[in-house]
Amino acid sequence: MTFLFFIFAALALIGGIGVVAFKNPVSSAFSMVVSFLGLAALFIQLNAFLVGVLQILVYAGAIMVLFLFIIMLLDVPQEEKKKLPFFTALGAGGIVLAFIALLVVMLSRSEVGDKTLPALEATSGPGTSDVHKIGELLFSQYWFPIQVVGILLLVATVGVVVLSKRELK
Amino acid sequence: MDWQLIIASVIKIVGFVFLTTLPLVALSVWAERRVSAAIQDRVGPNRVGPLGLLQPVADGIKFLLKEDFTPSHVRKGYFWLAPALTMVPALMTCAVLPFGSKIFGEKMVIADLDVGPLFVFAIASLTVYGIVLAGWASNSKYPFLGGVRSTSQMISYEISLGLSVVPLIMIYGDLNLGRIVQNQAEHGWALLPLWGEGLSLKGFILAIPVFISFIIFTTSMFAETNRLPFDLPECETELVAGYHTEYSSMKFALFFLGEYAAMIIGSGLAVTLFFGGWSLPFGWLTPESVDAEVPWWHGLIHIGTFFAKVIAFILFFIVVRWTLPRFRYDQLMRLGWVFFFEIALFNVVLTAILLIIFK
Numbered sequence: 001m002t003f004l005f006f007i008f009a010a011l012a013l014i015g016g017i018g019v020v021a022f023k024n025p026v027s028s029a030f031s032m033v034v035s036f037l038g039l040a041a042l043f044i045q046l047n048a049f050l051v052g053v054l055q056i057l058v059y060a061g062a063i064m065v066l067f068l069f070i071i072m073l074l075d076v077p078q079e080e081k082k083k084l085p086f087f088t089a090l091g092a093g094g095i096v097l098a099f100i101a102l103l104v105v106m107l108s109r110s111e112v113g114d115k116t117l118p119a120l121e122a123t124s125g126p127g128t129s130d131v132h133k134i135g136e137l138l139f140s141q142y143w144f145p146i147q148v149v150g151i152l153l154l155v156a157t158v159g160v161v162v163l164s165k166r167e168l169k
Numbered sequence: 170m171d172w173q174l175i176i177a178s179v180i181k182i183v184g185f186v187f188l189t190t191l192p193l194v195a196l197s198v199w200a201e202r203r204v205s206a207a208i209q210d211r212v213g214p215n216r217v218g219p220l221g222l223l224q225p226v227a228d229g230i231k232f233l234l235k236e237d238f239t240p241s242h243v244r245k246g247y248f249w250l251a252p253a254l255t256m257v258p259a260l261m262t263c264a265v266l267p268f269g270s271k272i273f274g275e276k277m278v279i280a281d282l283d284v285g286p287l288f289v290f291a292i293a294s295l296t297v298y299g300i301v302l303a304g305w306a307s308n309s310k311y312p313f314l315g316g317v318r319s320t321s322q323m324i325s326y327e328i329s330l331g332l333s334v335v336p337l338i339m340i341y342g343d344l345n346l347g348r349i350v351q352n353q354a355e356h357g358w359a360l361l362p363l364w365g366e367g368l369s370l371k372g373f374i375l376a377i378p379v380f381i382s383f384i385i386f387t388t389s390m391f392a393e394t395n396r397l398p399f400d401l402p403e404c405e406t407e408l409v410a411g412y413h414t415e416y417s418s419m420k421f422a423l424f425f426l427g428e429y430a431a432m433i434i435g436s437g438l439a440v441t442l443f444f445g446g447w448s449l450p451f452g453w454l455t456p457e458s459v460d461a462e463v464p465w466w467h468g469l470i471h472i473g474t475f476f477a478k479v480i481a482f483i484l485f486f487i488v489v490r491w492t493l494p495r496f497r498y499d500q501l502m503r504l505g506w507v508f509f510f511e512i513a514l515f516n517v518v519l520t521a522i523l524l525i526i527f528k
Contacts, residue, residue: 026247026305030298030302033298049282049283049284050284050287053284053287053288053291054287054291056291056292056294056295057287057290057291057294060291060294060295061290061291061294061295061297061327062294062324062327065294065297065298065301065320065323065324066324068298068301068320069301069317069320069321072301072305072313072316072317073317129283129284129344129345130283131283131284131344
């Protein structure tokens with residue numbers, strides 16, 4: 001099913017280009033959603049169902065909705081079309097080309113560039129799905145980082161409540 | 170390429186989504202009008218066909234033939250995209266709902282994923298884009314307010330919706346909807362543990378958190394599908410018609426159908442999680458395991474059972490709509506964030522404690 005890979009990779013790339021290319025902020029935010037959907041489909045093709053679904057649930061379904069919400073509420077104006085100064089364009093293009101060259105050189109020299117990394121094993125059945133595996137790893141091998149992240153999130157939540165309450169008084 | 174899989178999937182998609190869910194959408198519109206009429210002591214649509222059953226056909230023809238008017242002040246591209254974006258996700262969530270056991274060795278679910286409920290929530294959370302874009306693209310006051318309301322409402326209730334399912338997942342230890350249903354068929358439905366292993370002290374005590382989950386789940390479902398008593402995004406008395414004020418003809422109909430499709434899928438998910446999906450009560454005609462062969466007429470009975478339960482749930486949705494008054498907007502947000510969110514979190518902890526006690 002390689003053609004599916006190309007379809008969704010193209011979707012992700014077109015979305016990514018759209019984020020930068022569109023002048024209208026709502027169109028940009030929307031292209032980002034399209035890009036996320038393409039990415040999620042790529043994850044699912046690698047049998048990483050949980051990652052793919054979380055990509056949609058968290059990024060496309062929650063974070064980008066908030067982005068759109070803010071953009072619409074603040075009524076962010078359209079970017080004005082202005083001519084790019086020559087040296088800015090040259091510098092930006094140079095950085096892009098240098099980065100692509102770096103990637104090509106690195107990938108052609110290392111072994112990683114030659115082989116296809118395997119997809120997750122397509123398993124089904126109680127206790128063997130990727131959700132179970134990730135859950136078991138998180139709560140056995142990585143229990144400490146999980147606790148730390150949990151405390152970080154809690155602190156952030158408390159911070160948000162304190163900051164947003166301050167104005168009310 | 171596996172042609173057998175593709176052909177079977179296409180038959181299931183056409184049969185379940187296009188030949189069953191969409192007619193069910195039309196029928197629930199009819200049922201809504203008849204039930205509301207009965208509740209308000211009116212007659213309701215009863216002229217077209219027997220009992221007015223052909224009314225949806227007449228409605229459909231009317232929607233198609235009416236002028237498709239696009240106001241000049243709208244943002245065209247998004248104005249056209251928005252109705253499709255409400256309808257498509259609603260139908261896509263059909264993919265993981267097990268609507269029967271097996272017929273001729275073929276599982277009656279379009280995609281047997283191991284992340285079933287998560288998939289439904291993920292795709293359903295995309296529905297909000299249609300409404301937001303409709304409100305924004307209409308480029309006028311009331312639709313915009315409707316879109317903004319809808320966004321904050323859906324984000325608020327998605328959290329309690331997701332959290333309310335966690336206790337069930339903890340009890341079953343599985344995210345595959347097919348196996349969850351099989352488990353309920355053998356050991357009693359989540360809300361009615363009256364047979365199998367469910368008929369024990371553990372089963373009855375675990376039914377308490379499940380019941381709390383059910384209340385939160387159903388109420389959040391009403392909010393997610395923008396149905397009364399939570400239809401603030403389109404409430405007529407304040408916002409004309411909310412986010413679809415500027416829409417006419419088939420584009421309006423798509424919003425309408427999307428709302429009902431979401432309601433049907435919501436009912437399907439509630440039935441699957443809390444009322445044993447396609448399974449008959451007391452373990453009648455229960456297959457031995459998820460992969461066991463089932464006679465074809467058992468399969469047909471299971472499909473019938475599933476849709477009977479879904480229709481009963483839809484009728485419940487309709488009766489609630491015509492019974493309760495609308496919430497005020499601040500009450501709606503308070504209910505979501507101050508009550509349901511906390512109760513759902515507490516429910517998760519309660520379930521964990523109960524599961525440790527009754528290992």
